[in-house]
Amino acid sequence: MRTIDWQSDHIVIVDQTRLPHEVVTRELRTVPELVTAIRTLAVRGAPALGVAGALGVALAALSTTDPVAAAARIRAARPTAVNLAWGVDRVLAKLALGIPEAVVEAITVLEDDVRLNRTLAERGADWLTARVPGRINAHTHCNAGALACVEWGTALGVLRSLHARDRLGHVYADETRPLLQGARITTWELAEMGVEHTLVVDSAGPSVIANGLVHAVVVGADRIAANGDVVNKIGTYPLALAAARAGIPFVVAAPESTVDEATPDGSAITIEVRSEEEVTGFGGVRTAPEGTRALNYAFDVTPADLVTAIVTEDRVIEPA
Numbered sequence: 001m002r003t004i005d006w007q008s009d010h011i012v013i014v015d016q017t018r019l020p021h022e023v024v025t026r027e028l029r030t031v032p033e034l035v036t037a038i039r040t041l042a043v044r045g046a047p048a049l050g051v052a053g054a055l056g057v058a059l060a061a062l063s064t065t066d067p068v069a070a071a072a073r074i075r076a077a078r079p080t081a082v083n084l085a086w087g088v089d090r091v092l093a094k095l096a097l098g099i100p101e102a103v104v105e106a107i108t109v110l111e112d113d114v115r116l117n118r119t120l121a122e123r124g125a126d127w128l129t130a131r132v133p134g135r136i137n138a139h140t141h142c143n144a145g146a147l148a149c150v151e152w153g154t155a156l157g158v159l160r161s162l163h164a165r166d167r168l169g170h171v172y173a174d175e176t177r178p179l180l181q182g183a184r185i186t187t188w189e190l191a192e193m194g195v196e197h198t199l200v201v202d203s204a205g206p207s208v209i210a211n212g213l214v215h216a217v218v219v220g221a222d223r224i225a226a227n228g229d230v231v232n233k234i235g236t237y238p239l240a241l242a243a244a245r246a247g248i249p250f251v252v253a254a255p256e257s258t259v260d261e262a263t264p265d266g267s268a269i270t271i272e273v274r275s276e277e278e279v280t281g282f283g284g285v286r287t288a289p290e291g292t293r294a295l296n297y298a299f300d301v302t303p304a305d306l307v308t309a310i311v312t313e314d315r316v317i318e319p320a
Helices: 031-039 046-063 067-075 082-095 099-129 155-164 181-193 202-210 236-246
Strands: 004-007 010-014 025-028 136-140 168-174 197-200 216-219 223-225 230-233 250-253 299-302 309-311
Touching (some): 004 099, 010 046, 031 046, 046 082, 099 216, 099 309, 136 155, 155 181, 168 181, 168 202, 181 197, 197 202, 202 236, 216 236, 236 299
Parallel strands (some): 136 168, 136 216, 216 250, 250 309
Antiparallel strands (some): 004 010, 010 025, 223 230
């Protein structure tokens, strides 16, 4: 099953807010429906957002009288992940040639995601097996698996490739507060793959590394600046600090579309701040006292000097 797909004249997604308890697909036939799905994280993950942006322009061309304005609304749905804007802009460039050309380009982006992430995964597995002997215990954060892409993961794709080679040992996954993408989605994917895994709270991640339980940290990215600074789900930066202290590789797996050479460094990237209610309560039940405020950063910046390797489908960059 694909996380996101195109059917005739509309988009179909797996609603990630319903996982792991049920697998529900949704049809998105209008641009407002797509924008809502992006903002509510029904579709999420940098590569999947790139595809959503591309398919969204095709949808806008078929369903609106002003697809350029509609594309701008899609582009602005989540400001931090560069892939969304990349997907929108790539198909917009073809729209001037006609609607059929835009639709074909959007489907090309969709199909390319699968191929490119498989290549990325193999490259990342090659890099790790050349440096870490035996079976590799890994730590990961948030979800950068098949559900963050079309049907093949980035960070979890690397672990999938290691598993296929019988080189993957145990995987520790952070729960990923406040929306629990790690607890709900990453563990579900690891179980589907038959990978031994353990769930830990986010604040325990650095201790897992400090206690020598893992040989490498492997994460995805939502944007990579020109200098190698990496923006990923909040809680990634502490893992990089712990990995540097422990002397183990901190590996970022992301497609080339995540590399934003127009952004000089992490300080130039707008970090999304999400609703306070995601932190002050859970499952519709308020857990903090009334009047308590929350600061809900969705992402953090890991400086380039803490990044051992950035693996894409085309290359391995070693910023540190």
